[in-house]
Amino acid sequence: MIANEKHSQLKAYYQSLMPDLTEEGWAICESKLTVRKFKKGAMIVKEGEICKHVSFVNFGLVRMYHLVDGKEKIVMFCNENNYTADYRSFLMQEPALTYLQAIEDTEIVDTSFAGLQEIYQRVPEANFLGRRIAEELFIDMCRRTTSDANETIDERYNNLIDQQPWLLQRVPQYMIASYLGITPQALSRIKRRIKTTSYQLAAVY
């Protein structure tokens, strides 16, 4: 079925977190899903709106950012096979403090707040899933905070090169800079510094 096709990635994701999800359980979940597409640059959530869905990214790339004094500060990027949302806004059903924007052509699978509550009620395993998603998000945030606290900017940029090299391919540098919490100029200077440093290291051998 075509409907199945659209949700196959999400089904795999569910099954990886809930190994004993039944077909009936999945059918209930699937009945609550809707698919949306966004062109590159389109806004998915705007500050002040309530974030009405949690959205699983089938393909594409989404950035989450704050707008402060007219300047963007990127909080995170979400690529395919991850959930994206202003999860705080979604959970509390309060206005979002952030923007979510597709920065590539993007397809997402939405679950509404009411739909998720129904899933929690009718599919007992799903509370486990909800717990695991919140825990994962929390752990990610810890990682980020720890890295901000413990690492120099040079180290954080190097880690990004190691751990998310695809970001450098898919995202302009000024967004990387924003994500690292510095200006594009500062990042440019860091790159130069790292390049010359690694030449110096190479010369030692």
Add this chain to the structure above:
Amino acid sequence: MIANEKHSQLKAYYQSLMPDLTEEGWAICESKLTVRKFKKGAMIVKEGEICKHVSFVNFGLVRMYHLVDGKEKIVMFCNENNYTADYRSFLMQEPALTYLQAIEDTEIVDTSFAGLQEIYQRVPEANFLGRRIAEELFIDMCRRTTSDANETIDERYNNLIDQQPWLLQRVPQYMIASYLGITPQALSRIKRRIKTTSYQLAAVY
């Protein structure tokens, strides 16, 4: 009963999050609880150890901090009627990246990792609780991140005065500075700046 006495605050907390928790359910939870006391200055969790419990604070005050280049960076304070833990370490059963220290004489109620898994299995509502706790932690972390991203240090100090005035009473200034991510000297200067600014404002009236 004396045992009940020690857990009464936690029971109230559970009931606030799980209104339909049965007495049987609570009894199962309670059978997994243990109480520990720490003198002011005692370490609850050290970096490199696995955080074996989530701990509900009956009374006292706990700080969570990183040690980086021999310097402490405080991440959060936990006072009575809150959970404290290196929750990342606890969830993943991996070595902690942080320290937890009692900075007042403190009494906590522990739930072990194994104990919590058993609670999740035997008390269905508890998955909901676990989800809510993870969600709460996540939301708190969002708040913190948002505030770090959007506010000047002056604003963050002012917000702290408004929102957690008890911290100023119970915690030395150099810890507040560490929590705000600045040196004690910088905080001292901020205080002076704010004082003179508010005099100037007062003079307008």
Add this chain to the structure above:
DNA sequence: CGATTTTTTGAATCATATCAACGTACGTGG
């Protein structure tokens, strides 16, 4: 190819860190 966007570079400026010294408060032992 030309137009626009993105990145790089330079110089001036600002904020905070750092180093060092001094002031203050508190508590303990003589």
Add this chain to the structure above:
DNA sequence: CCACGTACGTTGATATGATTCAAAAAATCG
């Protein structure tokens, strides 16, 4: 009760690193 030591807070001088503003160079796209 006072004197001293320790811990905490304040203040000043200097250094460091990032930001800002401005402009040139490079890359991208229609």
